[in-house]
Amino acid sequence: MLERKRLKEHSQVTFVLPADAPPGSVCVVGDFNDWQPGIHTLEPRADGMRAVSVALPDNSVHSFRYLASGDHWFDEDHADDHDGTNNRVHT
Template identity: 50%
Template sequence: MIKICRGRDGNGAKRIVFSLPADDPPGRVSVVGSFNNWRPGQHHLQPHTTGRRSTAVEVAAGVAVQFRYLAENGYWFDDPDDPDVLDRVDDPSA
């Protein structure tokens, strides 16, 4: 699940929260994308008591965002819930 909201600075940036179930896929997962120069391990999803794990990134207004998840053993995958969610990142109403 991905949630997009206003950034903390009030400058038009967007805060993107990436969230997955705590155990699917098993092991450590990071979100890798254009916001971190496609470097694995910079944004690990952290477990929460809600049974989910998540991380957040903030991107400047108007910046295109692309990403994939990277799990252990080199397993790359797309967001299972909403493959078109990032089409809304540049939507000023989001």
């Protein structure tokens, strides 16, 4: 799930997944972090989910995917669209 918050100079996009699906560590990788795993790792929240927030420029489009333990890549069901292999989020 994607949560969005428009702030004064950028948009905050929060990537949210259930705490246990998939099990183990999960990070979001995309063009906003040069596709580097481990930079944006999802952390537990009080509501039983896990999440990480990323500041992105307003009026932009970004490609991303999730990477779980064991080199398991997967998609966001609620992405704005897809560019073939990757999910896309619009700010």
